[in-house]
Amino acid sequence: MTDLNITSHKIIAIDLPSHAKSESFTVLSLDLYVEVIKKLIDSLNIKKVVLCGHSLGGAVIQAYFYKYTNDVEALILLATGGRLRVSSIILDAIKNNFQEYLDSVLLGAFHRKTSKDIINNLVKETSKMEPQVIYNDFKICDNFNMLDKVKSIDVPCLIICANSDKLTPIKYSQYFHDNIKESQIVIIKDAGHMIMLEKPNEINKAIQDFFENYLKKK
Numbered sequence: 001m002t003d004l005n006i007t008s009h010k011i012i013a014i015d016l017p018s019h020a021k022s023e024s025f026t027v028l029s030l031d032l033y034v035e036v037i038k039k040l041i042d043s044l045n046i047k048k049v050v051l052c053g054h055s056l057g058g059a060v061i062q063a064y065f066y067k068y069t070n071d072v073e074a075l076i077l078l079a080t081g082g083r084l085r086v087s088s089i090i091l092d093a094i095k096n097n098f099q100e101y102l103d104s105v106l107l108g109a110f111h112r113k114t115s116k117d118i119i120n121n122l123v124k125e126t127s128k129m130e131p132q133v134i135y136n137d138f139k140i141c142d143n144f145n146m147l148d149k150v151k152s153i154d155v156p157c158l159i160i161c162a163n164s165d166k167l168t169p170i171k172y173s174q175y176f177h178d179n180i181k182e183s184q185i186v187i188i189k190d191a192g193h194m195i196m197l198e199k200p201n202e203i204n205k206a207i208q209d210f211f212e213n214y215l216k217k218k
């Protein structure tokens with residue numbers, strides 16, 4: 001795997017509330033996720049950030065930008081959309097039969113040629129999560145709709161999507177590209193919704209090129 005080497009910026013990975021090693025919260029919401037990121041940024045005294053978000057994370061960073069525009073230098077929108085509908089099949093599986101979700105629904109997030117090891121590793125990590133947390137995340141996605149605000153994004157944006165993504169298809173990313181003036185779009189081949197796991201080298205290269213060839217010119 002190619003390391004992401006960006007000398008001009010520090011890289012910070014965030015565990016959202018009730019995820020991984022973060023503190024658990026009784027009520028999860030898009031507003032909570034935004035405010036947690038805001039608190040982190042302020043506590044570190046960071047004046048300008050480049051926010052990168054995948055899927056739900058993409059919704060979070062969009063919401064953050066609309067609320068705290070002056071904090072944001074650029075956005076990296078990874079397999080996400082201005083609106084994120086979720087099939088009732090997925091919601092029902094998580095709520096009523098979590099094992100079914102792990103065994104079958106997650107497979108739809110990958111390209112058919114993706115290594116079984118990659119898929120199994122995600123299933124293993126997902127199984128450690130509380131089903132209610134995952135359900136809440138998908139409900140946040142299902143309720144997310146900021147299509148009418150996309151044209152107001154006036155910072156440089158890197159838009160990355162995959163040609164076989166069934167959850168956030170290419171048209172979602174194309175909408176961003178068509179409506180955000182300063183945007184670049186990269187379409188990854190032979191990958192699904194989990195492109196950062198399936199094609200990490202290509203994702204890292206796209207992000208590094210964005211920093212080196214685009215942001216440095218600003």
